[in-house]
Amino acid sequence: MLVKEFYEILEKSSVSYRTVLTNGDSPDLSGQIDFAKSDELLERRTAAHIVHYILKNILKETDEPDITLAFELKDIYECKVCLPHIAQVYVKGIMSAEGNAFGVRKPVDDGEAKEIAVRIFDRASRVRPEAVTFQSAVSVLTEDGLEKLIKEYSPLILDIDTIDAAETGESKLKDFIITKKEFDTNKKITKIPMTQIIRNPYCIRSYIESIARFDTNDLAYPVVILSRSTECAQTTGECLVQAGYRNVWMGYFDPVFMQKIWGKRVNESKPE
Amino acid sequence: MNNEELTKKETEMIPAPLKGEEFRFDAFKNGNVLYNKKKNRLPAMGWNSWNAFGSGNTEALTKAMADKIVELGLDKLGYEYCVLDDGCYCSEREDGKLKNEPEKFPSGFRALADYIHSKGLKFGMYNDIGTNLCAGAAVGTYLHEAVDAKSYIDWGVDFIKVDNCYYMFDNATFSNPENARFTYAPNIKGIKLVSKKYSDSIILSVEEAGKLTGKGAKLNEEGEVKYATNIGTFDGTNTGTTPVGDMSGELHFNFNIGIPDEYEENDLFVEYATGREPGVGEWLQIAVDNEDGSKLIYDDFLEASEGKESFIMSKAIPITLKKGKNIIRLMNHRRQENTLNSYAELLKGFNEAAPDNDIILSICEWGKTQPQNWGYKVGDSWRILNDITFRVGWDGNPGIGRWFDPGTPSVTSQYNKAVVMDEFAGLDKGWNDPDMLMISMEGLTDIQCKTHMTMWCMMNSPLMLGLDLRRVEKDDWIYRIIANKEMIALNRDALGVQAKRVRTTIDTEDPSKEYITNNNRVDILVKPLADGSAAISFINVSEITKEGRFSISADDIPFDTFKKGSKYSVTNLWTGENSVNTTGVFEAGTLAACDNVTIRVKATD
Numbered sequence: 001m002l003v004k005e006f007y008e009i010l011e012k013s014s015v016s017y018r019t020v021l022t023n024g025d026s027p028d029l030s031g032q033i034d035f036a037k038s039d040e041l042l043e044r045r046t047a048a049h050i051v052h053y054i055l056k057n058i059l060k061e062t063d064e065p066d067i068t069l070a071f072e073l074k075d076i077y078e079c080k081v082c083l084p085h086i087a088q089v090y091v092k093g094i095m096s097a098e099g100n101a102f103g104v105r106k107p108v109d110d111g112e113a114k115e116i117a118v119r120i121f122d123r124a125s126r127v128r129p130e131a132v133t134f135q136s137a138v139s140v141l142t143e144d145g146l147e148k149l150i151k152e153y154s155p156l157i158l159d160i161d162t163i164d165a166a167e168t169g170e171s172k173l174k175d176f177i178i179t180k181k182e183f184d185t186n187k188k189i190t191k192i193p194m195t196q197i198i199r200n201p202y203c204i205r206s207y208i209e210s211i212a213r214f215d216t217n218d219l220a221y222p223v224v225i226l227s228r229s230t231e232c233a234q235t236t237g238e239c240l241v242q243a244g245y246r247n248v249w250m251g252y253f254d255p256v257f258m259q260k261i262w263g264k265r266v267n268e269s270k271p272e
Numbered sequence: 273m274n275n276e277e278l279t280k281k282e283t284e285m286i287p288a289p290l291k292g293e294e295f296r297f298d299a300f301k302n303g304n305v306l307y308n309k310k311k312n313r314l315p316a317m318g319w320n321s322w323n324a325f326g327s328g329n330t331e332a333l334t335k336a337m338a339d340k341i342v343e344l345g346l347d348k349l350g351y352e353y354c355v356l357d358d359g360c361y362c363s364e365r366e367d368g369k370l371k372n373e374p375e376k377f378p379s380g381f382r383a384l385a386d387y388i389h390s391k392g393l394k395f396g397m398y399n400d401i402g403t404n405l406c407a408g409a410a411v412g413t414y415l416h417e418a419v420d421a422k423s424y425i426d427w428g429v430d431f432i433k434v435d436n437c438y439y440m441f442d443n444a445t446f447s448n449p450e451n452a453r454f455t456y457a458p459n460i461k462g463i464k465l466v467s468k469k470y471s472d473s474i475i476l477s478v479e480e481a482g483k484l485t486g487k488g489a490k491l492n493e494e495g496e497v498k499y500a501t502n503i504g505t506f507d508g509t510n511t512g513t514t515p516v517g518d519m520s521g522e523l524h525f526n527f528n529i530g531i532p533d534e535y536e537e538n539d540l541f542v543e544y545a546t547g548r549e550p551g552v553g554e555w556l557q558i559a560v561d562n563e564d565g566s567k568l569i570y571d572d573f574l575e576a577s578e579g580k581e582s583f584i585m586s587k588a589i590p591i592t593l594k595k596g597k598n599i600i601r602l603m604n605h606r607r608q609e610n611t612l613n614s615y616a617e618l619l620k621g622f623n624e625a626a627p628d629n630d631i632i633l634s635i636c637e638w639g640k641t642q643p644q645n646w647g648y649k650v651g652d653s654w655r656i657l658n659d660i661t662f663r664v665g666w667d668g669n670p671g672i673g674r675w676f677d678p679g680t681p682s683v684t685s686q687y688n689k690a691v692v693m694d695e696f697a698g699l700d701k702g703w704n705d706p707d708m709l710m711i712s713m714e715g716l717t718d719i720q721c722k723t724h725m726t727m728w729c730m731m732n733s734p735l736m737l738g739l740d741l742r743r744v745e746k747d748d749w750i751y752r753i754i755a756n757k758e759m760i761a762l763n764r765d766a767l768g769v770q771a772k773r774v775r776t777t778i779d780t781e782d783p784s785k786e787y788i789t790n791n792n793r794v795d796i797l798v799k800p801l802a803d804g805s806a807a808i809s810f811i812n813v814s815e816i817t818k819e820g821r822f823s824i825s826a827d828d829i830p831f832d833t834f835k836k837g838s839k840y841s842v843t844n845l846w847t848g849e850n851s852v853n854t855t856g857v858f859e860a861g862t863l864a865a866c867d868n869v870t871i872r873v874k875a876t877d
Contacts, residue, residue, distance in 0.1 A: 077658065195779060198790055199778055
């Protein structure tokens with residue numbers, strides 16, 4: 001769909017839209033909105049910009065003060081000039097996300113355009129995103145809890161050690177680390193020293209990148225910390241939570257139990 | 273489009289050949305600037321429209337800001353640049369030239385510059401090294417550098433901030449993600465050397481004979497095929513990766529030639545596989561290092577393979593080896609070199625249009641290409657990360673700033689990276705730029721704003737105000753922060769040395785170099801000053817009160833220019849309180865959340 005076709009849909013969707021503007025003439029927002037060239041393909045970021053412009057400048061609707069939910073969108077930072085517009089239309093429930101991504105450059109089709117048009121002018125039809133409750137602290141897993149977490153979410157397991165990097169060896173869990181995303185099962189998995197995470201909690205991003213093709217900006221992905229030392233796991237987990245990781249678990253498990261869990265998992269299915 | 277136009281277009285889509293050795297990665301550490309870039313300039317100070325008004329800036333608003341700078345006496349304190357950020361141009365060029373957006377800037381840029389100059393201030397603008405600006409206007413400087421530089425000179429521009437959205441030769445923001453083909457070498461399995469004299473060959477696999485150097489390049493050991501991958505430069509846009517040390521990796525093969533001309537003239541073949549994604553590209557650079565120096569023998573695309581693990585052999589590449597030690601380097605530093613090249617084109621344009629110009633060039637590629645390595649060659653400052661806020665203000669709304677964020681948009685995200693980058697800054701180089709100030713934005717307390725100012729002044733960062741100055745009155749809380757003479761004096765000190773973090777309460781071997789993103793800590797920064805004194809900042813980076821005593825002794829101040837004595841005058845740069853210290857140990861007590869105590873200490877005997 002082209003931008004100008006979106007304008008036509010907007011025009012047809014509401015009499016009030018036309019009359020609010022200059023005496024019923026079609027709006028020409030191309031001079032107002034940097035992305036909105038009439039003959040260009042309408043991307044979702046452009047639609048968000050146009051919609052936000054209409055809400056603020058034509059319908060005089062106030063912005064949502066709390067756009068925290070928008071920061072759960074993993075691609076929200078892809079367009080820095082679009083971010084406030086995307087945040088508003090998302091939080092107001094006018095444009096939705098797919099999973100945890102907005103789809104910044106995804107084209108808008110006819111069906112979606114019409115839905116957007118309705119929601120701009122009919123507030124009752126807006127579908128606000130649900131508030132997601134994340135942990136504010138590290139949660140402790142029981143063995144049953146871990147088994148359940150693995151079954152449902154395939155969390156990222158981190159084997160944390162208290163000793164320095166120079167002495168860190170290969171993880172005993174090397175065959176057992178499973179993620180929901182594509183994972184290279186032959187990668188060498190090493191332990192991560194606790195001190196490294198305490199200084200730079202985001203270092204696990206580069207660690208994750210080295211072992212799996214994984215979206216390292218997704219701070220909501222479940223992370224399980226295993227360590228021989230409960231205190232080590234707790235301290236590491238707290239660092240991750242303070243750094244913004246929102247789904248952090250910890251546990252110390254009997255190696256026999258671990259063998260049982262992983263052995264069963266590996267035999268049953270390949271990583272997704 | 274005829275064949276000539278097609279060829280030109282295709283040519284335009286390929287990075288230009290490097291103009292000389294000085295543009296190469298190997299020259300980054302030699303300290304030489306390009307095109308007579310000026311040195312010995314302190315960080316820029318002024319006002320920029322982006323955080324204050326976003327794309328909604330107008331001529332009227334800019335004039336109002338210039339008026340306020342003078343009314344508040346900020347010009348007397350050093351705030352001199354009035355900078356128009358994105359959102360001021362027509363969305364298309366007119367006759368190939370940049371044009372003012374007629375509704376927002378009806379009088380044109382020359383008239384606006386004249387107005388600002390009449391106030392005793394300097395005029396700044398914004399553009400981009402790509403094809404479009406970040407907000408979308410198709411007026412980036414790519415292939416228009418000379419024309420645009422002339423326009424800026426004609427308008428009387430004194431400062432230019434240049435972004436890198438829509439950049440042709442990297443997977444920058446809004447650019448084609450497949451541009452990674454320019455910035456990464458292909459996956460490499462091995463090489464073959466065929467002697468022209470003896471016609472025999474040596475085959476070397478990466479696994480057996482290849483040596484990976486630097487950072488990032490790695491050996492893929494998955495499956496039966498072993499190959500080197502990820503040969504390129506780290507993307508520095510986001511938090512989490514240290515800016516110190518190697519930012520790229522290479523693949524080396526060493527040859528020791530015992531007999532003269534034994535393997536002198538050869539054909540080199542590379543077994544490789546290409547891709548168009550981060551980690552595996554299509555562009556390869558090959559250099560030979562020996563006693564004669566380093567010679568670049570290949571710097572171009574390789575023919576695309578069917579897939580990133582479908583290895584093929586390259587065509588013959590002539591290579592000369594010398595008696596003794598030779599290192600064949602396979603690499604790709606084009607991410608840095610292409611970007612340097614583009615910014616250099618602009619600098620060249622300015623200098624050709626007006627050889628005596630004094631324009632400040634503010635590099636704004638968000639740290640993507642690790643500009644701390646090369647920025648000094650062409651620019652006066654370089655951004656180190658993506659933006660400090662994405663929730664900029666508009667007329668009537670101050671925008672939102674944060675103290676902490678896991679990503680880049682917060683005071684501490686920028687501070688945590690800039691604070692370990694002191695080695696890259698200086699009068700003979702330029703300045704690390706942790707982005708514009710967010711003082712007075714919603715979401716930041718007055719204490720956080722005060723510490724934000726302290727951090728930027730201690731770190732010799734450019735001081736660019738990002739607020740609607742009509743909200744400021746003389747002696748209100750905002751004014752007391754942005755107009756703190758003592759704090760500004762640190763930033764303007766003639767010695768031009770960025771503060772060093774000498775202590776931190778997080779366990780680390782080297783607090784001055786360790787990249788720490790855990791904010792639960794207190795930092796102690798020391799900045800040497802031209803008169804032999806030093807500024808010391810005790811900064812509580814956390815959002816909780818830190819109890820205790822935090823101290824540093826005169827003996828631990830690591831600057832030769834600092835004059836020690838048996839007695840020191842101590843001035844608190846926020847309270848104005850003066851005291852005398854005879855112990856030579858300087859300390860601060862309990863620090864409130866996000867607060868700082870900053871003192872200047874000077875030996876009196």
